[in-house]
Amino acid sequence: GQNIDQPTEMTATEGAIVQINCTYQTSGFNGLFWYQQHAGEAPTFLSYNVLDGLEEKGRFSSFLSRSKGYSYLLLKELQMKDSASYLCAVRSPGTYKYIFGTGTRLKVLA
Amino acid sequence: EAQVTQNPRYLITVTGKKLTVTCSQNMNHEYMSWYRQDPGLGLRQIYYSMNVEVTDKGDVPEGYKVSRKEKRNFPLILESPSPNQTSLYFCASSPDILYEQYFGPGTRLTVT
Numbered sequence: 001g002q003n004i005d006q007p008t009e010m011t012a013t014e015g016a017i018v019q020i021n022c023t024y025q026t027s028g029f030n031g032l033f034w035y036q037q038h039a040g041e042a043p044t045f046l047s048y049n050v051l052d053g054l055e056e057k058g059r060f061s062s063f064l065s066r067s068k069g070y071s072y073l074l075l076k077e078l079q080m081k082d083s084a085s086y087l088c089a090v091r092s093p094g095t096y097k098y099i100f101g102t103g104t105r106l107k108v109l110a
Numbered sequence: 111e112a113q114v115t116q117n118p119r120y121l122i123t124v125t126g127k128k129l130t131v132t133c134s135q136n137m138n139h140e141y142m143s144w145y146r147q148d149p150g151l152g153l154r155q156i157y158y159s160m161n162v163e164v165t166d167k168g169d170v171p172e173g174y175k176v177s178r179k180e181k182r183n184f185p186l187i188l189e190s191p192s193p194n195q196t197s198l199y200f201c202a203s204s205p206d207i208l209y210e211q212y213f214g215p216g217t218r219l220t221v222t
Contacts, residue, residue: 033210042200042213043153087153096160096207097168098143102152 002092004101011107012078020073020086020104028093034062034073035087037103043087046073075106083108112137114214116201122220123191131186131217133201141204142184143168143211144176146197153200159184160207191221 005023012018024032031050035043047055049064049071061074073086085103092099114135123129135142143158145168155168159178173195175187184203188195198218202211 031208042215043211044213045210048210089153091207096141096158096166098155098158098211099169100145100153100155102150 002090002099004088004090004099006086006088006101006104008102009105009107011109013109014078014080016078017074017076018078018106020075020106022071022073022088022101024069024071024088024090029066029069030091030093032062032064032071033089034071035089036084037087038084046086078108080108080110082106112212114201114203114212116199116214116217118217119215120218122222124222125192126190129188129191129219131188131199131201131219133184133186133214134182135184135203135212136182137203137205137212138181139203139212140181140206141209141211142178143202144174144184144186145200145202146170146195147200147216148197156186156199191219193221195219196221 033048034046036046037043047062049062054063059076064071085105087103088101089098117132140161144156145153147153154170156174157176159165162181165176198216200216201214204211
């Protein structure tokens with residue numbers, strides 16, 4: 001079945017840039033989602049990549065390489081409010097099920 | 111306001127006592143889904159529904175039931191809850207499988 005890997009935790013400083021990586025199995029790829037989840041809250045959608053390349057949305061960008069089974073979320077000009085978990089998700093090949101990574105908990109320090 | 115609502119938000123119950131967690135969306139979305147979230151395991155899909163009367167199992171369906179009699183509602187039923195179903199549950203909806211999901215606020219369930 002599909003397997004997604006993300007780092008468990010990352011720490012960065014306010015104002016810096018951080019890159020959160022996500023790797024997945026490439027067979028039957030149907031697009032990759034990134035969600036943000038603050039502690040005790042529901043996940044909220046950040047980005048969707050289905051083609052190779054970089055998608056930019058303000059301070060957040062997401063990159064996809066389908067041949068490498070690799071994506072990253074880039075957060076620029078980090079703010080304290082960016083402290084949250086970042087979840088990577090793909091659709092399980094040949095199904096309508098979603099598979100989420102275990103999430104990367106980002107701590108932004110002053 | 112476009113939203114997904116869940117009730118109750120918090121529930122403490124005992125083993126074996128049947129319960130239902132309701133989920134409703136007002137966005138006319140086709141796809142609805144239930145997830146549980148546990149520390150270290152992330153979000154795992156329990157059941158999903160592509161449309162009214164069309165449901166299918168996710169990765170962790172054991173011990174749960176769902177129904178989709180109306181487009182807006184997708185209740186999660188635990189016929190005989192057990193302590194290993196203690197978790198944070200999220201309902202989500204999306205226009206269809208290709209779009210991002212909108213999540214409800216979550217239901218924290220404790221089974222003793």
